[in-house]
């Protein structure tokens with residue numbers, strides 16, 4: 001199920017286009033079962049949805065930019081090609097992030113809350129820098145990086161760090177801690193199960209094509225590439 005929002009009210013993204021993705025029976029159904037951030041009782045799946053992935057790669061607004069994140073293993077994520085959506089490997093450890101970079105995937109690292117003062121840092125010769133929206137009020141993905149947000153730079157030579165925050169922060173690194181497990185994001189996400197479009201791939205292609213020239217599109221704010229059962 002896919003929910004599309006042409007102008008997000010999310011404080012972090014700013015007023016860009018976004019989507020949410022969920023299964024009919026489980027909100028986390030499109031997330032990999034291996035994700036360490038799942039709340040207890042949510043399982044996720046093991047397979048990537050090929051139809052959705054194909055649509056996702058192509059779903060870039062005309063003259064615009066699209067990016068997203070995936071908790072599936074970095075080796076399963078496609079290598080980015082010019083003109084495609086940038087898919088960041090979402091990593092739970094510094095080691096995983098370094099491996100993703102080595103595999104040629106742009107990487108982000110969700111770091112424990114007590115590391116807030118540890119960034120920027122260099123690990124394995126790679127720079128780790130914190131998401132600027134976490135460091136300044138009124139900073140959003142919409143105004144990040146000038147005309148190209150950092151997470152939409154597929155060939156960057158640094159890892160973007162998100163430091164755990166909010167109600168779930170104590171769970172990061174210990175199991176649980178998904179940022180979408182509570183608050184307005186969770187409301188939108190749970191609603192996707194009943195109000196989203198049933199054919200994700202078709203809905204996504206149509207949505208990207210409907211956006212104004214030069215739009216920024218952040219795919220699946222919550223949810224992932226998985227095949228929902």
Ligand code: SF4
Nearest residue numbers: 131133141144149151
């Ligand atoms: S680094 Fe920039 S694009 Fe990435 S999440 Fe932070 S503000 Fe958004």
